[in-house]
Amino acid sequence: MVQKQDLETDFDPNETPTGKYKAGKIRDENIANILQAAEEVFVQYGFKGTSIQAIADKANIAKANVHYYFKSKSNLYVAVLGNLMHLWNDFFDQVTEDDDPATVLDEFIRKKVALSYSHPRASKLFAMEIIQGAPHLKDYIRTDMRQWVRTKAKVIQSWIDQGRMAQHVDPVQLIFLIWSSTQHYADFEEQVLTIMNCAEYEQEMIDNISNFLSQMILTGCGLTPPQR
Amino acid sequence: MVQKQDLETDFDPNETPTGKYKAGKIRDENIANILQAAEEVFVQYGFKGTSIQAIADKANIAKANVHYYFKSKSNLYVAVLGNLMHLWNDFFDQVTEDDDPATVLDEFIRKKVALSYSHPRASKLFAMEIIQGAPHLKDYIRTDMRQWVRTKAKVIQSWIDQGRMAQHVDPVQLIFLIWSSTQHYADFEEQVLTIMNCAEYEQEMIDNISNFLSQMILTGCGLTPPQR
DNA sequence: CAAAAACCTGACCAAATAGACAGAAAAATC
DNA sequence: GATTTTTCTGTCTATTTGGTCAGGTTTTTG
Known part of the structure; x- marks a missing residue:
């Protein structure tokens, strides 16, 4: 017991x-x-x-x-x-200052979009919990999640310091941007699909979305998106 | 009656x-x-x-x-x-093909962030409604909102056709990106503030966020952010 | 095939729920 | 100040709620 x-x-x-x-x-x-x-x-x-x-x-x-x-x-x-919390930290996890920013960010974005596609309900439930003030996840956010963000932010900052990314990028904000823009497709699925007049996501749309976000964000960071 | x-x-x-x-x-x-x-x-x-x-x-x-x-x-x-629905369409509304993309997008982003700051609950309630499948807003999205997006997308597309914006930008996705990245600060307020170890938003943070998002997204579109 | 443990469920309870309604209280009008 | 209308609320009912529990059924083990 x-x-x-x-x-x-x-x-x-x-x-x-x-x-x-x-x-x-x-x-x-x-x-x-x-x-x-x-x-x-x-x-x-x-x-x-x-x-x-x-x-x-x-x-x-x-x-x-x-x-x-x-x-x-x-x-x-x-x-x-x-x-479902384990889904969050599974990747982007053993990144180091020596990795290539473009490759890492591109992969991170794609994996997050893929997650929106494969586990939309997980993303939605998490979103609802946060919107309602995170009554059950406050501790988790304050400890694990904050730590995770700080670690990644440090790596990104080192890329900036090394001159490998644009000066104007705030690492923490960048992480928020990637979170928000990718999760949007899961959380606001109803809105997105209705506006695009689609019944459901298809692999092709997911690829387009990933390409768009990767292009957009990497360019915004002063990076050249990896060829594919 | x-x-x-x-x-x-x-x-x-x-x-x-x-x-x-x-x-x-x-x-x-x-x-x-x-x-x-x-x-x-x-x-x-x-x-x-x-x-x-x-x-x-x-x-x-x-x-x-x-x-x-x-x-x-x-x-x-x-x-x-x-x-609270009236808050959504209030601005970015009389935009034309002849306007300057950078100015318009910059202003749009700033106004959306400001709205997240001034009306966080409106944003949150809207988000919850959509996440839960928009049972009360389906019609609104299918008609008014879809039309709004199409109109704006058309303007953006014309900017692209005129060679004033990067080729790779999908107008509808761009709108989604601006929505998601700006609303994030209202909807996920709890998460953002906890991770940043802040008690509440201040005007200075809001300015920083606006600057970051504007820089990022405009650069991503191949535009030069307006001076301020 | 027994006995023990795991699994299942109908019946029950106190509390909370959305809503109806009759009539009291307050305000507006003349 | 009388009357009409708006505003307010205590009380009631139906249903649903989270949770308990006693006793049933099934599965596992030897």
Whole structure:
């Protein structure tokens, strides 16, 4: 009862049962099922607006069974958030001052756009959480995320100091710009698609978007976009 | 009972009383008060998550009195949305092919950033609505907003055709980029401020942000940012 | 095939919810 | 100051909410 809970406190489902018997393929499947359903409903209605019943319906299980795996709504919500937070820092991560700015930024932008395409709901849920004041992610932002930004900003600054990027670029603002411009395609999907009169994104659009943003931002930084 | 309701259908409070007596300073004040309170609560908890009671509390009136002015929750929500939609199209509006791209874009960017600063909640509420699939704004986006974008895109395209802007700029994507990068500072305020370790925006930061984005985007378009 | 553990769920509860409504209070008009 | 109209609110109802729990069913293990 006091096992791993101590480390990842809230980010986990109910502690697994006593453990003598098989801890559970069933368990894993159900948890995955619930998390997936919860993600969809939370995105659509927000934390407060989401009912456990709605999640249970979407997951095709009884409401009480959701509570069997997650002891409270906020427990489940935090689990959903935690489940997708790992997507954020996965790349752009082992960058050094010696790397080529153009290559790195180009790749970063493309990966972020690809992420918007592959995990739109993750991006949306994160956005909603922040817009509402980040009640569940304040700590994460203040510690991990801030640190991440500082580290990357330092590398970018060194590129500028080395004369490899335009003087006017503020590294932190640049990171914000890349975040905002790429996530926009996930978060504002509805708006973007409606205005462009498209039913859904296609690979070709994603490539165009990536090309555009990469061109635009790299040029803005005084860099020459890599050939492709 | 069938008066102006026909035009702006849902965007209005309850029809004013019969009208023989003074239609109401009290009325106007209360409606403004409710709209303001509703805006705050809707942003914080989303449409479904917001209770009329919470709005009434924030407005310091009885719950039933909210229903006296707005017949339903969604009626009130739509009124709040409508009340802030006018902010969007207010500027960048009488632009022509003959204007100077750099001047126009610079001004557009600055005005959008200023708007993020002056009306952060409006931006946030709009963002939440879109993220959740724009259930109340689909029509507006498909008609007015799409038309607005097309008109502006045409002007930008003509600048490109005249050789006054870089070839690689897709006008619609450019508009998206300006929207996303500027609104980010309102919508993700919590994240931005936390990472920058600031308590709140100050005019100086807003200027820096504007300068950065203007420099970046204009340079990206192959334009020379106007002197200031 | 038992017994133990994991999994499941219908029934229940207290609290909160959107909204209706009758009638009280306040204001505006004459 | 009387009356008409607007404004206000306490009370009520229906439904939904998060969460509990006792007891059922299924699976795992030996």
